[in-house]
Amino acid sequence: MIDRLKLIVLALILAFLQSFLLEQVDMGFWLRPMPYILLFLSFPLNFNKYIQLVIAFVFGTFIDLLSGSFGTNSASCVFLVYIKQLVDSRFVDFDSIKLQGERYINIRTKGWVFFAYYIFGLTFSHHFVFFALDFFEFSSIFRILITTFVSTLGTISLVLLFKSIFRI
Amino acid sequence: MFVLIKWLRKYSYPLVAFLLFGFSVNQILRYQIYQHSVYFQSSITFFRTIDVWKSNFVTYFQLRHDNEILANENIRLRNQLKIGLVKNEPFRDTSYFDSVSKELSNYRVMYSYIKAKVIRNTTNSSNNFFTIDQGKNQGIYPGMAVINPEGIVGVIVGCSQNFSRGMSVLNSKFGLTPLIPEMNLRQGVINWKGANARIVDLDEINRTEKIKQGMIVVTSNFSSIFPANIPIGKIEKVESPLNSQYHKISLKLATNFNKLNTVYCIKNNFNNEIDSLNSGTLNLSND
Numbered sequence: 413m414i415d416r417l418k419l420i421v422l423a424l425i426l427a428f429l430q431s432f433l434l435e436q437v438d439m440g441f442w443l444r445p446m447p448y449i450l451l452f453l454s455f456p457l458n459f460n461k462y463i464q465l466v467i468a469f470v471f472g473t474f475i476d477l478l479s480g481s482f483g484t485n486s487a488s489c490v491f492l493v494y495i496k497q498l499v500d501s502r503f504v505d506f507d508s509i510k511l512q513g514e515r516y517i518n519i520r521t522k523g524w525v526f527f528a529y530y531i532f533g534l535t536f537s538h539h540f541v542f543f544a545l546d547f548f549e550f551s552s553i554f555r556i557l558i559t560t561f562v563s564t565l566g567t568i569s570l571v572l573l574f575k576s577i578f579r580i
Numbered sequence: 581m582f583v584l585i586k587w588l589r590k591y592s593y594p595l596v597a598f599l600l601f602g603f604s605v606n607q608i609l610r611y612q613i614y615q616h617s618v619y620f621q622s623s624i625t626f627f628r629t630i631d632v633w634k635s636n637f638v639t640y641f642q643l644r645h646d647n648e649i650l651a652n653e654n655i656r657l658r659n660q661l662k663i664g665l666v667k668n669e670p671f672r673d674t675s676y677f678d679s680v681s682k683e684l685s686n687y688r689v690m691y692s693y694i695k696a697k698v699i700r701n702t703t704n705s706s707n708n709f710f711t712i713d714q715g716k717n718q719g720i721y722p723g724m725a726v727i728n729p730e731g732i733v734g735v736i737v738g739c740s741q742n743f744s745r746g747m748s749v750l751n752s753k754f755g756l757t758p759l760i761p762e763m764n765l766r767q768g769v770i771n772w773k774g775a776n777a778r779i780v781d782l783d784e785i786n787r788t789e790k791i792k793q794g795m796i797v798v799t800s801n802f803s804s805i806f807p808a809n810i811p812i813g814k815i816e817k818v819e820s821p822l823n824s825q826y827h828k829i830s831l832k833l834a835t836n837f838n839k840l841n842t843v844y845c846i847k848n849n850f851n852n853e854i855d856s857l858n859s860g861t862l863n864l865s866n867d
């Protein structure tokens with residue numbers, strides 16, 4: 413129960429932070445960090461995968477409503493949760509993580525290298541879908557890739573910062 | 581059924597993900613102005629390209645029919661010339677051409693023609709439209725008449741840069757006053773009721789007029805859109821109901837809309853002048 417409450421509070425903080433602070437501050441053309449993906453990285457591994465998808469959709473729509481970008485955030489959140497589920501089922505051994513006393517992928521569970529690949533891959537895929545839908549042009553593919561890459565680095569830095577602040 | 585349920589159970593997770601993703605993308609395409617316009621612009625271009633491919637393919641099967649109607653049109657045009665251009669004189673001297681050009685210089689060119697190809701055409705709904713592969717860039721504008729070598733086809737109602745959409749005669753909103761040359765009668769309205777793609781109705785002709793089956797119906801010179809004497813069709817059936825003051829006339833169209841391929845868009849070069857004269861805006865005080 414406390415875990416669920418913690419997730420709801422985290423979701424609200426991240427949503428308002430994204431819409432009222434990060435969307436309002438001009439950080440340059442290439443940099444648009446979206447640390448709210450920390451919420452999806454904090455989902456317990458045994459959490460129902462269908463509920464995860466619905467939460468991703470509702471949370472994405474909530475951010476879309478607050479920031480006036482209909483559908484872009486919800487589509488990329490759904491995509492992120494789907495990819496995360498695929499990666500988790502393929503590369504992660506639930507039982508050994510349970511034995512370690514952890515509930516989700518962390519730096520401690522599989523080491524720095526795996527965690528770096530994991531967080532970079534998921535963040536990049538989320539941001540790529542987001543910027544592809546935002547730019548919506550094949551001819552802008554290089555701009556999409558550069559913006560995705562720079563924003564991914566920004567997002568990962570903020571996610572690691574929040575992880576250390578909230579001790580997630 | 582069992583296989584389907586098994587398949588749905590197996591792939592339910594990707595299906596749910598795909599549905600939610602699709603719903604989000606649908607929101608983007610509906611509510612975000614930029615994405616909406618890009619999507620519709622590219623989908624229109626895509627479907628027009630498919631139409632052009634399809635039309636290029638189908639055209640090959642209609643070449644014999646097209647040749648036949650072009651030959652018939654040639655005969656009709658040669659008869660209209662009436663200046664003895666080809667009167668058994670295949671080898672003639674240059675003075676002949678001088679006299680012809682002198683004669684022709686007395687005429688004004690009232691109509692200009694732009695050739696186009698029909699890339700989409702419907703005949704089975706109550707309001708039919710067709711699309712041609714010429715648009716604003718080629719000089720097409722809404723209001724131009726469209727004919728083919730057989731007869732009238734319709735009127736242009738909308739243009740993009742390279743394509744145009746026309747309202748076909750097979751449209752309940754299409755109306756035109758025709759001429760029956762045999763009686764010199766300029767009366768009634770051509771109207772399509774939607775039953776048959778070869779038959780239209782000719783309404784509002786007084787029952788006192790002696791209309792007969794087989795009479796030819798053409799465009800009249802009252803229209804500022806269509807030139808005069810373009811074939812519309814032939815009278816197929818005439819009924820005179822006792823409870824009406826008008827005949828009930830069925831007209832067989834000259835144009836076969838199921839085989840529509842090459843058409844001509846007609847520009848009336850004096851349209852603006854005629855319009856301003858009719859609306860009284862042309863200054864006539866000096867005349």
